[in-house]
Amino acid sequence: QVQFVESGGGLVQAGGSLTLSCTVSESIDNFAVMGWYRQPPGKQRELVAAHTITGTTYGDSVKGRFTFSTDNAKNTMYLQMDRLVPDDTAVYYCNGATLTSNYWGQGTQVTVSS
Numbered sequence: 001q002v003q004f005v006e007s008g009g010g011l012v013q014a015g016g017s018l019t020l021s022c023t024v025s026e027s028i029d030n031f032a033v034m035g036w037y038r039q040p041p042g043k044q045r046e047l048v049a050a051h052t053i054t055g056t057t058y059g060d061s062v063k064g065r066f067t068f069s070t071d072n073a074k075n076t077m078y079l080q081m082d083r084l085v086p087d088d089t090a091v092y093y094c095n096g097a098t099l100t101s102n103y104w105g106q107g108t109q110v111t112v113s114s
Helices: none
Strands: 004-007 010-013 018-024 033-039 046-052 055-058 066-071 076-081 090-097 102-104 108-113
Touching: 004 090, 018 090, 018 108, 033 066, 033 076, 046 066, 046 076, 055 066, 076 090
Parallel strands: 010 108
Antiparallel strands: 004 018, 018 076, 033 046, 033 090, 046 055, 066 076, 090 102, 090 108
16 A cells, blocks of 8 residues: 655744655655645635646645756655735645556645634
């Protein structure tokens, strides 16, 4: 069973930064798409960043502030979040997809105080 395990969430003041990590139990080279999603309180889950071999797509609200990266040797993906605002408050989920399966982490809470 493939596992995605997030870490790095927490409470931060507006204008601050956080880095989320997601470690996968197998090689991340096995996944056609990797990325991050978030679910704000009372809202639907939304795209934060999705990475394929051709590049990374960011949600409109995070463009220029968030950066997706990977360390393939560690089977880990990251989400660097800068200039955080209260609207970034959400549970953040990492995701990986193959042609036949879709995997999610358990989620990590990010809270941005004003």
